[in-house]
Amino acid sequence: MTVELATWLDKHRVHVLEQWGASLEAVRSGSSYATTAENGDVLVHEPSRILLHLESLYEGLIQAAQHNHDLLSARLNDVVQISLEQPANLPDMLYAFAQLRRIIRDELRHADEDRNTVFDLIDTMSVLLDHAIDIVSRLWADNVSFLTERMSIAMEDADRAAFNLSVINSVAQSLASNLETLDSTSIIELVGNRIFEMLQPGHLSIWLPDENDIYGSLSPRLSAVRAWGAAAEVVQQMHLEIPIAVAPTYNDLLLRCYLESQKMVEMQPGVGPSIQGVWYQPGMGVFVLPLLVKDQARGVLLLQDTVPLDRFSIERQGLLVAIASQMTIALENVRLYRKIQRFNSDLEQLVQQRTSELATEKERLQTLHDISAEINSTLELDRLLYTSLEALAKITRVRYGTIMLMDKETEHLVNEAVLGFSADEVDTFTRFAIGYGVAGWIAQYKRPVIVDDVQQDERWIEIPDNDPARKHAGSLVAVPLVAHQEVLGVVILSHEEVNYFHDDHLRLLTASAGPIAMGIHNARLYTEIVTQMEVRSTLVQRLRESETRDTAILQSLADGVLVGDINGRVLSVNPPGADMLGSTREELLLLDLQTILNHVLGKREEELPLNELLSHPTNKDNTPRRFETTVNIGMRVVNMRLGPVLLEDNEMIGVILNLRDMTREVQSDRLKTEFIGTMSHELRTPMTAIKGFTQLLVMGSLGPLNDTQREFMTTIQTNAQRMIDIINDVLELTKIETGSIDLEIRPLHLAEALSGVVSDLQQLADEREHNLTISIPPGLPLVQADANRLYEVLYNLIANAIKYTPRGGSVWVEAHEADADDLPSSVRNYLLSNRRYTQIDVRDTGVGIAPEEIDRVFERFYRTDNPLKVEAGGTGLGLSLTKPLIEIMGGYIWVESELHAGTTFSFILPAAQNVKTS
Incomplete structure (x- = not known):
């Protein structure tokens, strides 16, 4: 019959489970019931806790009806384990199975089955549910027994913990009560x-x-x-x-x-x-x-x-x-x-000790205050020394003391104030050299010292027996008097007892020495000031007399003189200076030198750079810097010289502008130059005719010539050309000297200027088998110059290097931005500190120049003696033209040479970007 029950349960699974779940759900939502536990707590029973396991329990019942109880036992064990976590859950489980029994019985009663079959199924189902209830009861009893055993063990653990806690509390109370x-x-x-x-x-x-x-x-x-x-x-x-x-x-x-x-x-x-x-x-x-x-x-x-x-x-x-x-x-x-x-005991001792120290410190500070007050109230040296010495002796409780000061003339220590002896008992002229005796040792090493027993100290020196100030025994403390790192003297206190002085005494004297030294310094300074005031009063009187004489001399000078201060303000102007500048002295005194220079020089103001002079009045060799130029002021030609006014130590106290009327000299020189120019011009006309006709004869245009005639004609042609070159050079010099030379100053690429010169001279270099090298770095600044005149300068220098270098030599032309630190001192004097310059060097491996001839190479018609003099030829005017051309373009040229080793001509020109940037 169990098989039929299993079949019936499986067939009605869905319907029975729905009713079973619904009945338990109704209990959960509102049909819960409560009981009272043994401890009085209210326990709420919820049969619906088994809802989650209905399907698995139902499946277990079906398998149990078929004599397979494993699944049912396993599911019931799971439910029991869950139920043990909640109080009084066994009735819940029994209630759930009772509900299932009721539902199945009601279903069987209404089933269209044979009555006997229905009764058999009901009986079998009751047996099956009773079996399930037995399993639940047995599992519950086993688990309750296990829980009871665990409870007993837990109580034993609690008893032991309580005992341990009581022991701990007992120990803690014993320790706390007798702390x-x-x-x-x-x-x-x-x-x-x-x-x-x-x-x-x-x-x-x-x-x-x-x-x-x-x-x-x-x-x-x-x-x-x-x-x-x-x-x-x-x-x-x-x-x-x-x-x-x-x-x-x-x-x-x-x-x-x-x-x-x-x-x-x-x-x-x-x-x-x-x-x-x-x-x-x-x-x-x-x-x-x-x-x-x-x-x-x-x-x-x-x-x-x-x-x-x-x-x-x-x-x-x-x-x-x-x-x-x-x-x-x-x-x-x-x-x-x-x-x-x-710590408290030590603190009490420290407080007592500190209180004593503070009392001592108060007394010490009071002494320092009294000394400082005396120092601030008097500048009388003797009073200051005796008051300070008496205050120190009083606080240290000693009878004897002395202050020795340094004699600047002899550098000996001399007694200036003494305690413990009357004035007629003490030799106040006792002296000690530096390093001699205790006082001399202190002055030498600038260190304070305590001598516990003077008889045992090797630095102690006995004073002669006939001197009542002699000390036979005892101790002393001494400190140096130092002001502004200078030893002014020594303070010494002494006592008859050995080991009398200690560190507190030393600290007191050390602290007092500073104010005393400053007082001595101030007193001496006051005396010196008074003396200096008397001396200076005499000097002022003499200066006034000297100023009167200087003013008279200045006013009587034929040259103009303007004197300015270090800020450029005009301090003095003599009548010739005002006359040359076309203003009155009163008007010029209201102006500054820079305004005057701007008005006179115009665009040429850089030739007399006042600001440059004010900031750098001397050259690298500490010689005064001088700037000079010549300008036209009205109908006058005036030479202007600007320089600093320096003291002996090169301290700048002002600037002076000298004005000299050079009109007559200029007119005379102009007439001479005009004469030379006119004569040169007149000579060039016939020389041009001679050169032209000579060329026609040499070329055979006027008939054939024999060899002798051709040689003579060639000589005439060469010398005629040389004469024309001399005349052209003389005319150029004339233009430069008269200021009639025309310049077009503009930024130029140095490489472009060199390319034309090298092109013209390359054939000459090749003929002499020279290696001509040009070196111009990238990014070189443009130069500020006249293109034609720069060509002339470069042509003259490179041509000379080629001519005066033996065959197979080398010539280098190098350019770079000038660095003032690398330039000769004679060159740096001509440079302005805020300018940029480009330097060009023309260097060769030629015959060189003797040292005694270097200063003459720029003179007119001068040619150095060397093996290539005749072969090179020339007029002797090339360098004399090159130097002024460079200078009128704002540059400077110099030469360095070693005989038989080569020559380097270097010159600098202003860069187009003239002002340095940082």
């Missing part, structure tokens, strides 16, 4: 006895590090301060040296526990004292517990026993940790309390 009276020994004794009585270990000992001093700093040694049980007396005498660190293989558990601040447990160490340590008791297990303060071991609690598993259980370890923590806190509190007491 003020207990010391470290009492605390260790109290806690150790309690542990030993409670646990009865085979051995118990407490180890603490030794204290180095009264403030509790720890030493590197661990000592057994108290022991109980086996070998207690022996262990109590033991000390262990604490290593800096413990290696991983280190076996000593006690030291490892202390250094690593971790407890160590070894139930069966299996080693003897030789490995474990002298403290180890053979055959015993070990439990070592650190006494921690802020995670740092301050001691060790050591227990040993033959039955360690019982004595050192986890529970007892926890109890020991708690007791040890209480003991550690008590020991630390006692240590801190004792430390605070010692």
Whole structure:
């Protein structure tokens, strides 16, 4: 019949499960019922907790109807385990099965089945549900028995915990109630006895590090301060040296526990004292517990026993940790309390000492104040010295003292103020040289000193016997008087007793020495000022007389003179200067020199750079800088010279502008130049005809010539050309001197200018088998020059280098931006500091120039004596033209040469970007 029941249950699975779930859901939503537990709590029963397992339980019932009870037993066991977590859930489960029984019975009653079959199914179903209820009851009973056993164990644990807590509380109360009276020994004794009585270990000992001093700093040694049980007396005498660190293989558990601040447990160490340590008791297990303060071991609690598993259980370890923590806190509190007491005692002593020091300091400050007040109130040296000496003697309670000052003329120390003797008893002219005697030693080394016994000090010098100021014995203290790093003298105090003076006296004198020295310095300075005022008053009178004479001389000069201060303001103008400038003296005195120069020079103001002179009045060799130019002012030609007014130490006190009327000289020179120009022009006309007809004859245009005639004609032609070149050069010089030369100053590429010159001279260089090298770096600034005149300069210099270099030589033309530091000092004097310049060097390997001839190479018609003089030819005017052409373009040329080694002509020109930028 069970098979038929299983079939029926499977067939009606969905409908039965719906009704079963609905009945339990109704209970959950509003049909819960409550009971009262034994402790009085209200328990709410919710049969619907089994809802989650309905399908699996139903499947288990179907399989159980087919004699397979595994699934049903497993699902019922799961439900029971869940139910055990909630109070009084067995009725819930029984209620759920009762509901299932009711639902199946109602379904069978209304089924269209045979009545006998229905009754059989109901009986079989009842047997099946009773079987399920039996399984639930049995599982529930088994679990309840297990819970009862666990409850009993938990109660035993709670009893032990309560006992441990009572022990801990008892120890804590004992420690807390006697904190003020207990010391470290009492605390260790109290806690150790309690542990030993409670646990009865085979051995118990407490180890603490030794204290180095009264403030509790720890030493590197661990000592057994108290022991109980086996070998207690022996262990109590033991000390262990604490290593800096413990290696991983280190076996000593006690030291490892202390250094690593971790407890160590070894139930069966299996080693003897030789490995474990002298403290180890053979055959015993070990439990070592650190006494921690802020995670740092301050001691060790050591227990040993033959039955360690019982004595050192986890529970007892926890109890020991708690007791040890209480003991550690008590020991630390006692240590801190004792430390605070010692600190308080020391503080009281320090307060008393400081109070005494403050009283002494007050007296010292009062003395310093009195000395400072006296220094501020008088500039009389004798009064200052005696008042200061008496104040110092009074506070140090001595009778004798002296102040010795340095004599600047002899550099000897001389007595200036003395205490303890009358004036007629003391030789105030006693002198000590620097380094001689105690006073001389102090002056030499600028160091204060205390001499405890003058008879034992090698620096002490006896004064002659007939002098009553002689000191036979005693002590002294002395300090130097130093102001502005200069030793002014020495202060000395002395006493008849040996070892009388101490560091406080030295500090007092050292503190007083500064103000006294400054007072002496001020008094001497006042005396010097008074003397200087008298001297200067005489000098002022003489200066006034000298100024009157100088003014008269200045006014009588034929040349004009303008004097300015260091800011360029006009201070003085003589009548010729005002007359040359076309203004009155009163008008010029209202102006500054820069305005005057701008008005006179116009665009040529850079030729007399006032600001440059004011900022750099001297050259690199400390010689005064001078700037000179010539300008037309009205109908006059005036030479203007600008220079600094310097003192002996090259300190600039002003500037002076000299004006000289050169009209007559210029007119005379102009007439001479015009005559030379006219004559040159007149000579060039016939020379041109001679040259032309000579060329026609040489070319054979007027008939054939024999060899002799041709040679003569060629000589005439060559000399005619040479004469024309001389005439052209003379005309150029004439234009330069008369200022009639036309210049078109503009930015030029140096490479372009050189390319034309090299093109014209390359054939000459090739003929002489020279290596001509041009070096121009990229990014070279443009030069400010006239293109034609720059061509002439470069042509003359390169042509000379080629001509005066033996065949097969080398010529280099190099250009770069000029660096003032690399230029000769004679060149730097002509440069303006805020300008940029380009330097061109023409260097050769030629015959060179003798040193005595270098200064003459720029003279007219001068040619140096050398082997190539005749071969090179020339007029001797090329360099005399080159130099002024470079200068009128704002440049400068110089030469460096070594005989038979070559020559370098260098010149600089202003760069187009003229002002330096930082």
